[in-house]
Amino acid sequence: MLDLKFIRSNPDIVKEAAKNKGEKIDIDEILELDRKRRDIIGEVEKLKSERNTATSEIARMKKEGRDPSTLISKMKKVSDRISGYDNELRDAETEINRKLLWVPNIPHESVPVGQTDADNVEIRKWGELKSFDFKVRPHWEIGEMIGGLDIPHGASVSGSGFYFSAGPVAKLERALINFMLDLHAGEHGYTEAYVPYLVGENAMRGTGQIPKLEDDMYRIESDGLYLIPTAEVSLTNIHAGEILPPGSLPKKICAFSPCFRREAGSYGKETRGIVRVHQFHKVEMVKIVEPETSYNELESLLENAERVLQLLDLPYRVRVLCTGDLSFSAAKCYDIEVYALGMDAWLEVSSCSNFEDFQARRMNLRYRPEKGARPIFPHTLNGSGVALPRTVAAILENNQTKDGQILIPEVLRSYMAGMERIGI
RNA sequence: GGAGAGGUGGCCGAGCUGGCUGAAGGCAGCUGCCUGCUAAGCAGUUGACGGGGAAACUCGUCCCAGGGUUCGAAUCCCUGCCUCUCCGCCA
Missing domain, CATH: 1.10.287.40 (Serine-tRNA synthetase, tRNA binding domain)
Structure with missing residues (x-):
């Protein structure tokens, strides 16, 4: 607001x-x-x-x-x-x-003016795009082959957009979650948290999901609660309505959570495999900071997210979103897109955004810079660190071998009982 | 889910037979004085939001939230939310 x-x-x-x-x-x-x-x-x-x-x-x-x-x-x-x-x-x-509540945030001056995805500006690329001398497969084929992704049964139980991961892929997911949380909580200085997955209307309004994006949210009618589309909602709203005391910023919190999105109106686009689903897992980072520092904090947030992909040795690119692609609440946003070899596509696995005081004002979150000073609105930021299904897809596709196996990224091996590869 | 108690300022805690209570008292904080230092003591002071004003300042609103009664409500009535205790149920 x-x-x-x-x-x-x-x-x-x-x-x-x-x-x-x-x-x-x-x-x-x-x-x-x-x-x-x-x-x-x-x-x-x-x-x-x-x-x-x-x-x-x-x-x-x-x-x-x-x-x-x-x-x-x-x-x-x-x-x-x-x-x-x-x-x-x-x-x-x-x-x-x-x-x-319908007036969007103002883009930062450094954000390029533009209308669509095509106007986003790539600011860097990391890693080598591999090329194999065999026919590479997309992750849904690999997943099925190794008995790790079961998309048909997801559909039969819950409808399209839901899937089971099992066996080696389920293990891989768990390893990724632990790895990411250890990285952010351990090396990047975030406090680790578990958060409510159902939140009230105020929380959804506070971070800006409603009213504008209401149609994309799952709502539990009988209790007036919403399923979170990201842990950002729970984490950022944690101190809503409060005045934080001097010296309490910056606050950096990270959490693993499932995410629920209706993806209304997106049928037909990117629907194969697990790159666009109604429920997925994600590790999220949130920062509440003093206004003067927020753009530096955005850069370090982005680095924290990039570090995940670097350690996994997955090639990616970073793009700064143009005004037209920038979300309603954000003042500036970087997308990180991982390269998936089998699909030959760049998949968004993280958005790192600075909301300035837009969310804080909506949720009446304030901060007293010094004793006796008037309260001000702090700046809030968040970034995925990172979303799982697309990262899993990228690992399956980039690390596939000719004989149908998957090489497990080295940083994950200690989380998987030393396993080096999965497959037949 | 059933029965009871309660939600007051940064915290604790009065007020709740309606008016002089933005709210006693205590603690914490701040400012003076005092003191070799610390502690104690004395005096003063300390909320948020909105309107007007260049400013000094001034007016209004806020005692969980939302309605109602009244000339007037922290105080009375209704609804909702939350917390605590006991019982039941349950991972």
């Missing part, structure tokens, strides 16, 4: 930002409502002040044995007017807030 005062004094910046993000927002309408709101406040507060004076006057009269009934009947009318204004005010504020 943007600061209403900021919108009031910089309407053009906000309009430009929304346009570049491809969002249709009527800023003038919000400003008009804001004007109306402030007019009402002026009127109603005058009346309230009057009432407060009268109220103590009534108390005094009663104490002195005088008859306050004239004043009371006069105040009855004043109170009616107040509640009239209060209703108008509440309506205006509700309306403003409802609209504010």
Whole structure:
């Protein structure tokens, strides 16, 4: 959420930002409502002040044995007017807030202006793309061959977009999870956590999933809860509504969690295999930081995520998203895409974003920089570190051998009882 | 799931026979004084949000949340959420 005062004094910046993000927002309408709101406040507060004076006057009269009934009947009318204004005010504020929730964050100045994926800018590549002298297979074939991926049964149990991993691939997943958590919690300085997988509406609004992306979320109607699409939601909202004390930043937390996404409207694209599914596992990193440091923190967050792929020896590229591809809440975002040899495709396994104070403001998360200072909104960031299915797919495809085996990345072997390869 | 108790400021904790309570008292914090240092002591001070104002300042709102009663609610009524205790159930 943007600061209403900021919108009031910089309407053009906000309009430009929304346009570049491809969002249709009527800023003038919000400003008009804001004007109306402030007019009402002026009127109603005058009346309230009057009432407060009268109220103590009534108390005094009663104490002195005088008859306050004239004043009371006069105040009855004043109170009616107040509640009239209060209703108008509440309506205006509700309306403003409802609209504010649809205003996207402003892209950072370093973000390239553009519309689609094609306008994203590659900033680096890492690793060698392998080439084999045999016919490489996509991961779904490999998975089936080694008895590690069972997509048909996922569909029969839960519908399309769900799958079982089993045997060696299940072991590989578990090894990856442990490896990633050990890396981030051990070397990168994050506190490890387990988080709620079902969260309330406030949390979903706080990080910006709703209202805009509501259709992509699984909702448990009977309890008013949502299944998290990423651990970001639980982690970032952890201190929502609080004022963090001086010295408590930066906070760096990481967590493993399943992620649930309806992927509404994406049928037909990239649906083979396990690269686009409704439920997957991911290790997520979240940072809550002081505003001045957030862009440095973004770079180190990105490095933390890249390190995972480097240690796994998987080739990848990093792209900075253009304004049109940038998510609603983000001010800047890097995507990390791993190369999958069998599909000959770059698969997004991580998005590292700086939200500046957009999420903090939405969830009313504040921070007191020093004793006695006024609270400010901290900046929040998050990045996947990294998403599992696509990483598994990349390992299966890049590490396949001619005779149908998979070489296990060296860093994972100690997590798999020393196993060096899986397969026949 | 059943029965009871409760949710007050950074924390503890009064108020809850409606008005003078943004809220006693204590603790913690800050500022002076005092002191060889520390501790103790004395005095003062310490919330968030919004409106107006260049500013000093001023007005309004906030005692879990949302409604209601009233001239007026932390205090009365209703609904919801959460916490605690006991019982039941359960990985």
